[in-house]
Amino acid sequence: MIVGLFIPCYIDQFYPRAARATLELLESTGVEVVVPTDQTCCGQPLANSGYEPDAVAVMEQLADTFAGVDHIVSPSGSCIHHIRHHYDILEQSPAVRHLREKSLELCQFLSRHPEMNLPPAHFPFRTGLHQSCHGQRGLRLASSSERMEPAWSVVGDLLKKVEGLELVSLNREDECCGFGGTFAVTEEAVSVRMGKDRVADHLQNDVEVITGTDLSCLMHLEGIIRRDGLPLRVLHVAEILNTTGEQS
């Protein structure tokens, strides 16, 4: 099985740590990982702002880039959600269909392949899971509190296997953090208030580290944490799953 790693543009630039952790984590399971260097962006920043036509070319290009792999895996629920749900406007070429069907968020991929043994991780911290909405409600990586269904969480299950990690319950389990792409700047006031409320929830529950599948949300929360000098850090879930004793 060949896995094509899709590293979202902002992770490449601002969170190379998380990208490396994803790569190493996937490699540690024994799968062959290729990283096509022609990849750029899934087009979501343009499309979510209403500029779908401007994104068509880059969306098609992404499909061509990953035409030769068995699965496309990415450390971002939001980008994968965009690929799976909003690439419907493209001509459904074999490459586009392949990309839409075979793209999985990292934890989604790991949970669908339980035969892949993850190396034991060790992370002795009180950890809060920020359920990013596109992963949670878009890709259904977890139950949502609005729907009357048994509770489950793909990411939570992976984190529970990490030695020493204490997964903390929050007051509002799955409220949006307020990032929302360009919403973070066009609706700055609401965005920041939502982010502050989300951070406060984690703090009230004595969380030491906030993690999640999407660094876009975490970048927003980190921006608030740092500005306000709060005793919290953010880490992508791959960084935790890829942590051995000495690194933590």
Add this chain to the structure above:
Amino acid sequence: MSHPEQAEQFLANEARSRWHDETLWQVRAKRDRAAGRVPEWEELRETASAIKSHTLSRLDHYLVQFEKQTRQNGVTIHWASNAEEHNRIVHSILEKHAVRKVVKSKSMLTEECGLNGWLETHDIETVDTDLGERIVQLAKERPSHIVMPAIHKKREEIDELFQRTLHTRPSGGDAVYLTREARRHLRQKFLEAEAAITGVNFAVAETGEIVVCTNEGNADMGVHLAPVHIACMGIEKLIPRRADLGIFLRLLARSATGQSITSYSSHFRKPEKGRELHIVLVDNGRTRQLGREKFRQSLACIRCGACMNTCPVYRRSGGHSYGSVIPGPIGAILSPGMDLKKHASLPFASTLCGSCSDVCPVKIDIHEQLYQWRQIVIRDTAGDPAKSGAMGAAGQLMRRPRLFRLGGKVLRWLLRRLPRPFLYSRFNPWGKQRELPDAPEESFFEWYKRNRQ
């Protein structure tokens, strides 16, 4: 004013916006508990959604059936293609009976049509009898929520308002006292009224009956005292059979307030002897919306307000920030269909978190429609040329991986070197209350190239 500007004003009063958020979150929590007690909740949602889709797909058929039934029941039926026609029809009925005083129970449709103002210019007094609606009416405001119209007001403010308008004594916001005073005030209005206007929650095509749900019994009070009853409804309120009603009644109250059923679910089918019942069927943009494939399902809305209570943006920005008759997520997908330019900022007043779609009792894919309206706003309105240029350029840049990475490298270099006052100027909304992320020396692909290739 656009949504972000209005929202910023609302948020400026931090204590109030926090209280607003918490109050509505409690309503959402109550809804969760009520829905959780119904084992077949998700099945109910699915069924309700299917019934609405079916009805909307044959709306013409059901409207004709409804009209036929109502006529047989002795009801006078009226058709209005737009708001003005609706107002004229209501006015002409009132004129015929020389009515000067009207009581009206909750109706978002008459709000949409601006009926109160229209009647006022014709010297007819319209008193809203729902307590929340009466409060906003006395305050000369508009509802900020479709189920709890005065949810933006604190008890203390209502106390002051009542002192000023109803001459009550100061009570420090004593809810029991204020409610009793309001009731006494409204009783008088009920007794004086010469006609009663109500909204309609559901209209049953098979029987020609309308169903009005209230918690205060104010619709019944008005209708039973006044000789003329005018019920105003959008054409999307139809359901095919009476047997379908139970599904919607179970969903409505639980979704709206967490009650298992509204205190009053009143069925009106025939006028009483010697009295008149008029039903005004209003289009006002609904058939146009029905013709828009991607937005059709928005007409399935049963006006429970659950999407408002759950929306993290609505809870923090308040209903008035939307500047539309129907606020919140559902308002943000209905309003652009009425006036795209005026409501251009509403589809963007969302993070697309999807909570609205998951809470919706009739499973409207609200957040997906918000995404679709964004495309139309950009296509059909003259937006910000600078933004359009930047988006186009970004699209071009993303197609050139090397140039794109070079751009990233330059950006990171600048972020590391530019002085802080320059980076955190007023042109950087991100940095107003947030730090920018660290800009590492080496990107992932630079590392990958160096180590793996």
